[in-house]
Amino acid sequence: MAVMSYGEAAKLAIAEAMRDDQRVWCVGEDLGRGGVFKQYAGLREEFGPDRISDAPISEAAIMGAAFGAAMVGTRPIVEMRFADFALCATDELINQIAKARFMFGGQSRAPMVIRKPMGMWRSSAAQHSQSLEAWYAHIPGLVVVCPSTPQDNYAMMKAAIACDDPVVYLEHKNIWALEGEVDTAAPGEFGKARLRRQGADVTIVSWSDCANLAESTGATLAERGINAEVIDLVSLWPWDKRAVIESVKKTGRLIVAHESVAVGGFGAEVVASVAQEVAMRVPPRRLGAPRSLVAYAPNLEDQLRVTEEMIARAAQEMMEAEAA
Amino acid sequence: MSLRNFDAGKGLERLVLMERIRAFEEAARHAAVEEELVLGAIHLSIGQEAVAVGLLESLAREDYITSTHRGHGHTLVKGADPAAMMKELLGREGGCCGGKGGSMHIADFGVGMLGANGVVAANITIAAGAAHGVKLLGGDQVVVCIFGDGAANRGPFLEGINWAGVFDLPILFVCEDNRYSATTRTADMTSGDVGARAGALGLNVTRVDGNDVEEMAAASGEIIARIRAGGKPEFMHARTYRLDGHTYFDPATYRPEGEAERMRAETCPIARQRDLLGAAGIAAERMDAIARAARDEMFAALEAAKAAPWPADDTVFEDVQDVGSPALEAF
Numbered sequence: 001m002a003v004m005s006y007g008e009a010a011k012l013a014i015a016e017a018m019r020d021d022q023r024v025w026c027v028g029e030d031l032g033r034g035g036v037f038k039q040y041a042g043l044r045e046e047f048g049p050d051r052i053s054d055a056p057i058s059e060a061a062i063m064g065a066a067f068g069a070a071m072v073g074t075r076p077i078v079e080m081r082f083a084d085f086a087l088c089a090t091d092e093l094i095n096q097i098a099k100a101r102f103m104f105g106g107q108s109r110a111p112m113v114i115r116k117p118m119g120m121w122r123s124s125a126a127q128h129s130q131s132l133e134a135w136y137a138h139i140p141g142l143v144v145v146c147p148s149t150p151q152d153n154y155a156m157m158k159a160a161i162a163c164d165d166p167v168v169y170l171e172h173k174n175i176w177a178l179e180g181e182v183d184t185a186a187p188g189e190f191g192k193a194r195l196r197r198q199g200a201d202v203t204i205v206s207w208s209d210c211a212n213l214a215e216s217t218g219a220t221l222a223e224r225g226i227n228a229e230v231i232d233l234v235s236l237w238p239w240d241k242r243a244v245i246e247s248v249k250k251t252g253r254l255i256v257a258h259e260s261v262a263v264g265g266f267g268a269e270v271v272a273s274v275a276q277e278v279a280m281r282v283p284p285r286r287l288g289a290p291r292s293l294v295a296y297a298p299n300l301e302d303q304l305r306v307t308e309e310m311i312a313r314a315a316q317e318m319m320e321a322e323a324a
Numbered sequence: 325m326s327l328r329n330f331d332a333g334k335g336l337e338r339l340v341l342m343e344r345i346r347a348f349e350e351a352a353r354h355a356a357v358e359e360e361l362v363l364g365a366i367h368l369s370i371g372q373e374a375v376a377v378g379l380l381e382s383l384a385r386e387d388y389i390t391s392t393h394r395g396h397g398h399t400l401v402k403g404a405d406p407a408a409m410m411k412e413l414l415g416r417e418g419g420c421c422g423g424k425g426g427s428m429h430i431a432d433f434g435v436g437m438l439g440a441n442g443v444v445a446a447n448i449t450i451a452a453g454a455a456h457g458v459k460l461l462g463g464d465q466v467v468v469c470i471f472g473d474g475a476a477n478r479g480p481f482l483e484g485i486n487w488a489g490v491f492d493l494p495i496l497f498v499c500e501d502n503r504y505s506a507t508t509r510t511a512d513m514t515s516g517d518v519g520a521r522a523g524a525l526g527l528n529v530t531r532v533d534g535n536d537v538e539e540m541a542a543a544s545g546e547i548i549a550r551i552r553a554g555g556k557p558e559f560m561h562a563r564t565y566r567l568d569g570h571t572y573f574d575p576a577t578y579r580p581e582g583e584a585e586r587m588r589a590e591t592c593p594i595a596r597q598r599d600l601l602g603a604a605g606i607a608a609e610r611m612d613a614i615a616r617a618a619r620d621e622m623f624a625a626l627e628a629a630k631a632a633p634w635p636a637d638d639t640v641f642e643d644v645q646d647v648g649s650p651a652l653e654a655f
Contacts, residue, residue, distance in 0.1 A: 025460060050460060056490060061449045061483035068453020071438055072388065074460050095443050096450065105422030106643035107433040143647045165645040190647045238648030 001183045007039050007176035009150040012184070013157035014040075014077060018047055021075065024161060025051040027066055028079025028115075036081050037117060037176050063089035067097045067110055075111045075161065083116035083170060084127050097166045098141030113160045117173040118146075119209060119259055120294060120301065129294040129301075131208070131260035136168040137236045137269070143167040143190060144236040146208040150180040152234050155188030163190070172209040191238030199227030202253040202315045205244055205270055207233040210259045210306060217311040226315055236266055241273055248274050252281030253318045257311050262288030282321050285314045330538070332604045338381070338537045339597050339611065342373040343618035345397040346594060348406055351622040352396070352413055352427075356572050361630065362413050366427040367394040371535075371567030374593035375500045376401045378540020379468065379562070382548040388436045388454050388467045390447035392500075393428045395440035398470055403435035407625040416632035423635040424643075436465070445475035448484035448497070455493035455557070466551050467495040474505030476518040482525070488557035489526045495557045496547055497522065500534065502566035507578055522559035534562030535593040538600070565591055 004012065018024045025047075026040060032054045034041035044052040055062045059080065066076035080086040086093070097110045120129045136144045143165050147153040153171065160167040196211060197218040206214040211232035218228040229247050233239050248254045254274055256267035267286040275284065289304040349368045356362035369376070376397035380389065383402070391398040399409060404420060412419030413427050420432050431439035438454060441447040451469030458465045475481055476499060488495050499518050503510055519529040532543045540562065547558050565587045569576035576584065598611050641650045 023461070056483070056486060058483035058487065060480050061452065061487045064446070064449025064480060064484065065453030065456050065487050068390075068438075068450040068455070069457030069460065070453075071450070072454050072457035072461070072463075072465075074457045091443055091446055092449065096441075096446055100439065101645070102643050103421060103425040103429040104431040104433070104439055105420065105424050107421070107431055108438070140644050140650060143645065163647055165647050 001181040003179055004150055004182050005176060006150045006153050006171070006178045007037060009154035009182050010157045010171065011039055011041070011043065013154045013161070015043060015046065017158060017161040018051060023073060023075045024077065025053060025074060026077040026079060027053040027055050027062055029055050029057055029062075029081055031055070031079060035079060037173060039176070040079075059085050059088035060092055063092035063114070064096065066112060067092060067100070070110050070112050071100070071108050077113045077161065078115065080114065080116045082128050083118040083132055084130050086114070086116045094139055098139050102141065109164050110166045111164045112166045113157070113169050114166060115169045115171065118170045119172040119174055120305065121173045123296050123298060123301065125296040126293045131258070133170055133208070133236055134260060134264060134266040137266050141166065142237065144170070145190070145234065146170045146172075146236060147234060148172065148175070148208050148211040148232055150178065150182050151186070152188065152194065154182045154184065155186055156234060159188035159190060170208065175209050175212070178212075190235045191240055192234065193240035193243040194232040194234055195229070195243070196232050197228060197230035199229040199251070201227045201251055202255060202318060203229045203231065203244065203247040203251045204311060204315070205231045205233060205254065205256045206258060207236060208259065210257050213306070213308055214257055214311060217308045220308060220312050221315055224312070224316065226319055228315060244270060245274055245277050248278045248280060254280060254284040255287065255311060255314050255318070256284070257287040257306050259306060260288055261291050262286055263291045282318045285318065287311060287314060327600070327604055330600065330604055332601060332606060334541075335538065335597065335601050335604065336606065336614070338377050338541065339594070339601060340614050340618070341377040341401055342537060342594050342597065343615045344406070344621065345373040345376060345400055346370060347615070347618035347622040348400055348409070348625070349396055350619070351626045352410065353572050355414065355626055362427075363415060364426050364428070365571045366413060367571055368568045369394045369397045369566070371587070371592060372500060372502055372564045373397055374537035374540050374597070375498070375534045375562050375564055378537045379470070379498060379544045381541055382545045383436070383466065383468060385435055387465045388438050388451070390438050390451040390454070390467070390469050391440045392444070392447065392471055392475075393440060393442055394472065395430055396427070399430050399432060399437050399440070402432070402437045404432040404437060406622060407628045408432070410625040410629035411632050414629045414632070415634070416629055417635045418632050422639060424639070445471055445478035445480040447471060448475065448480045449487065451495060452484040452487045452493060455488060455495040456491055459491070459493055464552070465494070466548055467493070468498060468548075469495060470498045470500055472505070473499060473501040473503065473510040473514070473518060475499070476521060477505070477514060481521070485522055485525050485527060485557070485559070493557050494551050496551055496560060497527070497557065498560045498562060501561060501563050504566055504570065506570045507574065507576070519559065519561040527557055527559040529559045529561065532560060532562045534564035535591045535596060537593055537597055567592070
């Protein structure tokens with residue numbers, strides 16, 4: 001196994017897929033120079049400008065044209081630069097790509113990977129920091145992936161490129177440099193959660209970079225005598241409901257933590273789904289951002305963050321609530 | 325159109341196609357108004373038939389088109405089966421989209437018709453992408469992207485046409501200008517000239533009388549041949565007139581009094597083609613027979629559609645997605 005960064009892992013997956021399949025190509029702004037986060041650095045030298053294609057600053061055209069090219073037999077990887085900018089291509093993704101196969105009675109497919117770097121990134125303010133994964137999970141027709149480790153960014157990217165459905169692929173831009181071991185022989189699987197830590201006291205469910213926070217919280221809680229089971233969903237649609245339910249049946253306590261706004265977030269979906277099937281020992285907790293906007297000043301930005309201490313406190317309160 | 329160099333045989337073929345479109349839409353309107361069998365909105369292209377017919381005759385089955393919410397004519401001319409189309413309008417099993425799309429999402433990928441679209445201008449970037457895909461795959465197909473005059477005021481018009489110019493794609497953009505953006509005069513909502521916009525983006529622009537099927541066919545044939553020979557993307561502005569309302573139930577009272585009647589009398593493309601053929605010696609009886617045959621064909625398609633069952637309930641869970649399919653995940 002090789003050690004590589006989160007960003008390099010996805011790049012390796014793309015390079016391997018492009019060597020295997022001539023139909024795979026990448027399109028987005030500034031890709032020729034390696035992409036805004038250098039996620040494509042060096043790929044143009046190997047694959048040329050047609051397959052690592054620059055694009056005008058025309059998000060609607062990038063998304064729409066990639067879709068048209070997918071309909072006639074190519075397999076595009078679409079780079080949206082920032083998840084926030086993908087909102088300029090909302091009609092193309094939601095009204096066209098997600099619906100075409102169904103509306104046309106199965107005549108078309110949209111085998112596309114739509115990369116949308118997401119999340120808070122120091123002092124990037126409200127238009128470069130959003131986490132909108134719940135929106136996409138709400139849309140029938142889309143697959144939604146939020147990897148949090150180099151291993152999953154490699155394996156899920158491979159799976160996303162091979163997938164015949166449109167995959168909204170949300171990488172967290174705060175962890176491009178995060179390093180870890182990558183087993184290139186381990187396949188990625190949609191709807192299969194990763195157990196980041198085993199424990200019997202409380203189940204903590206998360207995804208994207210917040211799953212890394214949840215794992216470190218698990219270590220902190222262990223020092224305080226609480227054994228948390230940390231589940232990283234990896235993909236939100238489909239999501240591994242069975243793994244979460246089985247865990248909560250064991251622990252009887254559920255915390256869902258995510259960076260995105262709590263109201264209407266995917267955490268609500270997780271809590272509701274579990275509550276319909278499991279009688280929990282204490283009421284579940286949902287941790288997410290207050291329904292306010294990401295600010296530029298670091299102290300203001302921090303007001304919106306879910307922290308390790310917030311997750312740990314919730315776990316402790318749940319343990320104490322029952323003891324009382 | 326003058327009689328010089330007029331090929332009456334081709335002229336008759338064009339009349340047949342225009343009569344088939346007209347008859348399909350009259351059968352569809354009958355099904356909607358008289359029988360209440362078309363449950364959703366349909367948008368008729370009555371009066372615009374020459375655009376579809378003249379434009380698309382130079383395409384091969386393998387070539388691609390994308391169309392609009394007013395796309396019955398384009399779909400028929402590209403080669404779709406009218407019975408499957410009518411079943412789709414009625415939402416029945418055997419419809420070209422299985423009853424899931426209806427009129428506004430009509431498509432037949434088997435004949436290169438990559439879909440009508442319920443969102444104005446959305447097909448422009450998609451068509452540019454289809455042409456981009458053709459180029460990447462080394463294919464020799466041409467893409468024809470048809471949109472209305474209202475689409476020129478949406479962003480994808482700029483983004484999609486610029487895209488085709490930047491990547492030198494094999495595509496013809498056609499503004500089928502019927503002068504109304506839904507229920508508002510396009511001229512009142514459009515600054516400058518639509519063709520000039522495309523010209524500013526570097527495309528060769530051809531302006532055509534969209535109610536003259538012979539002129540449409542001649543111009544389209546030349547442009548498509550240029551594009552197929554490896555030329556650059558081009559733009560056509562075809563001026564026509566929508567004789568009916570925005571939807572079949574729109575009385576179109578917003579039009580100046582007498583405008584539609586005058587246009588019907590003076591510019592109907594079918595009447596103009598009949599006049600031309602008559603002057604070339606084709607008997608009126610022969611042309612009447614063409615109209616009757618078209619009507620018989622399309623009302624038979626309607627009967628076939630009426631006889632078809634509703635789609636099976638569980639097909640609503642099919643063709644959403646393979647991964648995370650609702651049939652497996654719904655609860």
